[in-house]
Amino acid sequence: MSRRRTVVVITLTYALFAGLWIASSDTLLSILVEDSTLRMQIGSAKGFVYVAVTTLLLYLLLDSWRLSTLEAEEERRRPRLGVVLTAFLGLALVVPVIGVAVVRLHGRQIELEAYANLQTVAELKARQIQSWLAERDGDGRALAQSSGFALRLARWLNSGVAAERDLVQDRLSSMQSSLHYEGVVLLDANGRTVYASGSRREVPAAIQSLMAQARVRGDVVRSDLYLDESDRLHLDWIVPIRNPQRPSENVIAFVLLHVEPDRALYPLILSWHAPSPTAESFLVRREADSVVYLNELRHRVGAPLSLRLPLTTDGLPAAAAIANGEPLTMTGIDYRGVSVLAATRSIADTPWHLVAKVDREEVMAPLRNLVWWVSLVTICAIAAVAALILMYLRQQRRADRWAVQAEASERIRELNAQLEQRVIARTRQLAEANRELESFAYAVSHDLKAPLRGIIGYSRLLETEYSQQLVEEGRDFVCQINHAAMQMHQLIDDLLAYSRIERGTIAMTPTDLPAFVDGVLANCRPAIVETGAKVSVNIPRVTVPLDSNGLSMALRNVIDNAVKFSSHATPPRIEIGAHIGPASCVIWVRDNGIGFDMKFHDRMFEVFSRLDSNGDFPGTGVGLGIVRKAMQRMGGQAWAEGEIGRGACFFLKLPLMPTAA
Structure with missing residues (x-):
């Protein structure tokens, strides 16, 4: 129940x-x-x-x-x-709660920071544009209020004095070059061109209305951004000039100051304070029921005065800026139909509105x-x-x-009568547990290696059959996958070897030590040949009792370790020797590799402990653990001595029976 x-x-x-x-x-x-x-x-x-x-x-x-x-x-x-x-x-419930908390708290904080940055950018650019326009207005007013220039111009136009003409032209030419105007044009009172300096020599028809405004107001008049008959962008200032000796008379001439927006104004708008794949700022103005974009856009070519969107477009920051008129921040849809965060500012004394925006996806x-x-x-x-x-x-x-x-x-x-049966039952349970442990180890080996073999096989097929269809980064990813799978495969083998040492039986038999060492070296020969290491062996002729499987595994790992960590030496040198004492035999393997710090001499024999933190030398961190376990199983011990940059020496100590030769 x-x-x-x-x-x-x-x-x-x-x-x-x-x-x-x-x-x-x-x-x-x-x-x-x-x-x-x-x-x-x-x-x-x-x-x-x-x-x-x-x-x-x-x-x-x-x-x-x-x-x-x-x-x-x-x-x-x-x-x-x-x-x-x-x-x-x-x-x-932890994952959805954390996800909601992160989105609610940190997401809102990110949006607020993005809005603050956009407001700062919009405010800064609006001030830069206003300052730039004010400088140009000041240039025109300084020229209009120059009585000396006006007197010379009047004498030239009325009397044709060549000296006055040259002075006037020098003044206009100097103004064009020093103040970075693309063109300075002098017009008489009837709008006819008298003199032109710079690239601008023709006067568009739209200038006539500006001249009329300047004549009536008696002050500098600035045009809006417009296209002339040849679809060229213009931004002009009309400066009326009066004769200071006869201020009551009408304007005697006009000076047209021409700026090409894509060279002078647009760089102020398009620049951004930090690298961003989507952020941009632009100017817009209202024409009838449409929003007109005034400058080049980051994501659309040929936009100035040609890209128009309805003022009624929902969520369009440019339309909201025109309709509101006040500074605002909002989430909306830009001219591409992409969700953006935006901040807007109005440009004083102009019909322009500045929009600074960035894609919400990037934020x-x-x-x-x-x-x-x-x-x-x-x-x-x-x-x-x-x-x-x-x-x-x-x-x-x-x-x-x-x-x-x-x-x-x-x-x-x-109950003494049941004691023997209980002991037998316990022994049977222990044997069954050992068999289950061994079956589990082999099952783990098979179940872990099977997907690894699939990963290695398919990654190699991908590398050989489809490498030409992959970009360089993709091929590198395939190599990294293959390398990681091979490392995992080796790690499984090392762990199984480590577990087999623990479960295996010890068979101490008298063995010819030089022949045994030669047999281990033969198994290590491919790695030795690959690195070009020079190996010298000095083993005395002696027969010692040892477990051939355990010592072979320990010595092979020590030699492989010496070959690996001396591979960068020129040339790599490995020395193998032995010392026979009254009660023990010590086999040593010395190399001229990178060595190690002696304060780590105990830690290096721990499983998964690697002193090479940079990963310059391949390995799983199990090899020296196998060495220590194998030596302990034989009643011996393993230790190492070394110095950084001056190589290392590993010692394997075996106990001797009294009858050993």
Whole structure:
């Protein structure tokens, strides 16, 4: 009955979890996250967590059928099972809660920072444009108020004095070159060209209306951006000149100051303070019911005065800037139909409005990466906690079993007649456990190596058959995949070798030591030949008792280690020798490689401990652990001595029997 209740609780918990997950998670994501790519990434993490939690719950469901029918043991396990279910439900909610929290808190903070940057850029550019226009207005007013220039111009136009003409022309030419105008044109009172300096020599028809305004106002008049008859962009200033001796008379001449916007104005608008693939700023103005873009755009060629969008376009920052007139920040859709964050400013004394904007996708890219990494770390943490919980449950069940066995042992000790049967049963259980452990090791080897072989095979096929269709970065990725799979394959082999040492039997037999060392060197010959190492051997003729499998594995790993870490020496040198004492035999292998710091001499024999943190030398970090384990199994020991940059020497010490020669 207790077992049935457990199954019902697990089943109802799974159904509730699945229903809540499916019903709420997608809806919540669609409300909180606008970016489809970000939703996809969070959805992938969400799906992974769903599968993991489902698997764990199903595991508990199946495992419950194997529980003991003893009522007392069921009573002890039921509270732990409830705690586990509660923990898993809490962990399952961690990822969506963290995702929502990151999007809500950090996402809003990123948007506020982006708006602040855009406001700063818009304000700065608006001031730069206003300052630039004010400088040009000041140039025109300074010329209009110059009585000396006006007197010379009047004498030239009225009397044709050549000296005055030259002075006037020099003044206009100097003004054009020093103040960086593309053209300066002198017009008489009737609008006829008298003199022209620079690239601008023709006067568009639109200038006539500006001359009339300047004549009436008696002040400098600035044109708006416009296209002339040849579709050239213009921005002009009309400066009226009056005779200071007869101020009541009409204007005697006009000076046209011409600026080409793409050389002088547009660089102020298009420049951006930091590298960005999508950010830009531009000017717009209203013409009838349309928004007209006034300068070149980053994502569209030929936009000045030709790109027009309706003022009624929903979410268009340029239209909002014209309609509002006040500085604003907003999320909208730009002229490409892309979601953007924008800030706007009006340019004083002009019909222009400046818009600074950046794609929302670019702004939210750090958030997307943050959500991805937070989800990944959270999932890893959940997996680790789940593994610990499962280990805890197994340990508790094992502890329960040992407790039951201890009680049984106590009863057995009380009943001498059953002692022998209990010992036999315990021995059988231990043997079965060892067989299961060995079967598990081989199963792990097969199950882990099978997908690795597939990865290696397919990556090699991809490299050989489709390398021409991949870019350089893609080919490098394939090589990295193949290299990582090979490293994993080698690591599995090393771990299995390490476990076999622990389970294997020791067979100490008298062995000819020089012949044994020569046999190990023969197995290491390919690596020695590849590096060009020079090997010298000085082993005395002696027969020592040793376990050939264990010492062969230890010596081979030490020689491979010496070949690997001396491969950069010129040339690599390896010395192998032995010293026979009264109670022990010490075999040593010395190289001229990179050496090591002696303060790490104990740590280097630990499994997965590598002193080469830069990864310049390949390896799994298991080899020297195999050496120490093999020597310990034979009753010996292994140690090393070295100095950074001056090589290393590894020692293998074997105990000798009294009859050894």
